[in-house]
Amino acid sequence: MLDPALDTFPKIALANAQRFAGRTAIREKDLGIWQSYTWSEYVEQARLIALGLAALGFTRGDKTAVVGDNRPALYWAMLATQSLGGVPVPLYQDSIEKELEFIVDHAGARFAVVEDQEQVDKMLHVRAQCPGLEYVIYDDPRGLRHYSEPCLLSLQELQERGRKFAQDNPDHFEREVARGQAEDTAVIAYTSGTTGQPKGAMLSHRNLIATAKSAVARERLTEAEEVMAYLPMAWIGDHMFSFSQSMVAGFTTNCPESAATVLADLKEIGPTYFFAPPRIWENILTSVMIRVEDSAWPKRRLVHFFLDLARRMERCRLAHRPIALRDRLLAPLGRLLVWGPLRDNLGMSRIRIAYTAGEAIGPELFEFYRSLGINVKQLYGMTESSALICIQADGDVKLDTVGPPLPGVEVRVSPSGEVLYRSPGVFQGYYKNPQATAETLEGEWVHSGDAGFFDKDGHLKIIDRARDVGRLASGTIFAPKYLENKLKFSTYVKEAVCVGDARPYVAALLNIDLVSVGNWAERRGLAYTSYTDLAQKPEVYELIRQEVVRVNRSLREDDTLRGAQIRRFLLLHKELDPDDQEITRTRKVRRGFISQKYAPLIEALYGEGDSVQVEAQVTYEDGRTATVRAAVRLSDAETFADAGGTSA
């Protein structure tokens, strides 16, 4: 199916150096200036790194751990590793040492290519526990001049060794690339794992290339696209967009200057193809609305007027209703005065295709961007499927679905309600974990672990993780994530955890959003000292109670979920934090862990009384731990029987 001359990424990269020789492959803002590298330079850099690794004794099948912010050098290192028949293992750059240690050890990485001093420090500690890690290679030498560990060398030195190695072995690189095959593992992506230790999903060149090709064709991506590489390299999505698709289509990947400058860099690049999880769409919106609220009132009125108009029109479009004549006449003015300039200000005026995924997106957020004329669509995928399963088609977008399967992907729903899929992108299995592989792979079909169903238009709709869907004691279906997402659409609620399986009613543990609730408190002159203090104010409980009641009211329309309204809730005394293992680095709630850790709180929610004492361990970034004590209030919320009436 794949052209044997183009069945691995190194082969494709070499072809790109011919096909797109003068085109920019990757760009990085460094020292205030966008530095561009063409496809020939991309390949040449990777070639020197590969030869340097070969000089250090890299053999086929070796693993390279790659850690750092999105940097061209790290993408080159991945290609270099693949060129030698090795496997890159990208890791989350904000992982603490213990997490890195587990993966470096499990993957058996002999080499690590890292960004800077911060990561070098971590890797040197990891190496003390994992002697199998032989070399640590860094990109940015700042602060590392006095490090004398013999295992440490700079990327420049590595490339220098590569040059020397090439003098004796002039065709080593090309020969090794030619030995690569489609079935070779191209990357091991460790999933953040909502339960237990991370699992390393092995994806072959064939998996990634076939998936990338299918999406490139379906979305009509060309070599002219500009994409922003700002999400963690360890996440399969970035690997798909910034590496796989960029190779297959030949388009340009842009690395921002730093995590803090992404919004400014976005404006300078003006990407045509953009991905963001809901929380980033939300951050961007907040930063804009703050500036709108700070402007003079005629301006503010004008912006609000046209944003309301845009939203009204978008709602009609999504519902396939006709747009009022008056609105249609006003639209060009809105485009000229507000929508166009705003889009430009966001750096989104060139976007052809934008995605949101990972979590459900709030209706207001989704409508806002779409109403400005930005083609935001939802997609569904996971590491085990090479990132992509379903994508909404242009012009056929819905708020609560993830669209139809991509060409080549088959999806069916099991009798228990779990989504299963089969595609050329389906992974090779979990590295050194046949048991987990057997649990997930059934023949060619993958158990997604998600519960969902197809709507009448053939769009897949995901409601929750399959194993999290439970039943209340009364037998009513309880889909916690569905409720949690509805709660989180409130700007005051940052995280939510709902419990209720085999219980008489649903209860919720909530995190307030410190920024927005803090602002709210300041506006009403409510003094507070800390997160814990603010979260336990009676006024804040009343504020959040109204949000819970709003969610309950929205549920009374739904026949299946009406019984699963939230009867009691509490505001947690601390923020859920990946360092405490309560949520994953991609901010997914780890239910099992939470139900153990907060068992006394959960019991209290099903007991009498209106407060409960807690003690909790917190872990600081440097690994130290401390104990926090607090009294947590419990609060009731009204539930609704059906349209109109109130019960309980």
Place this chain on the structure above:
Amino acid sequence: MTDAPTPLLEVDEVSVRFGAVQALERVSLEIRRGEIVAIIGPNGAGKTTLLNVVSGFYHPSEGRLRFEGSDRTHLRPYDVAALGVARTFQNVALFKGMSVLDNVMTGRLLKMRGSFLLEALHWGPARRQELEHRAFVERIIDFLEIEAIRKAPAGKLPYGLQKRVELARALAAEPKLLLLDEPMAGMNVEEKEDMCRFILGVNDEFGTTIALIEHDMSVVMDISHRVIALDYGRKIADGRPDEVRADQGVIDAYLGVAHA
């Protein structure tokens, strides 16, 4: 230091009087290349006066100053800066309406050559020169991690960041000697830690000699190679941080033992 026998700066029996007030009295000290020297002392001990003498704002009533071995007792601030001495101020002194980038670029002014006309037209050598200076400034911006505020007006930044911008501007002059007047004043613990990291980094990465006035003793002990203590305009101690901390005269000065 091994590379040069002459100290970078020698202060020899310097006295400064304002009317009846004796701000500095026969102070002698030297600052060697590559070191970080902390100047400590209670309020009114003459620390800032000493910095002002070194940077040419004040002229000593008596005594001499030598920079890299040659006498420069009576130079003006402009000339001192041209010699390679840059400083930051106790109260932040930035151009508030200008962007961070422009503020840091002003630190390069002394390095800019070329005629007014060419500069105004932004043409030929002037343009090339600006690009070189910008490239250097960007290294500093990267080093001090202020990329995200490059275009922000300096006056709108939080205080800790303004201090960092001021340091950036001083560094832009590529000084041989960097004078920091209370670089951590008014900062929280995290900002202080950042600033310490940057000061050590500047010393390490650019090899810049640094003299700083600081009140936070833990900072002083952590980052300086040598500590000089002043009290009532006189030098009362000069040595390694642990020596100075144990010095009875210094302890008395801080605890306020009555002066004869």
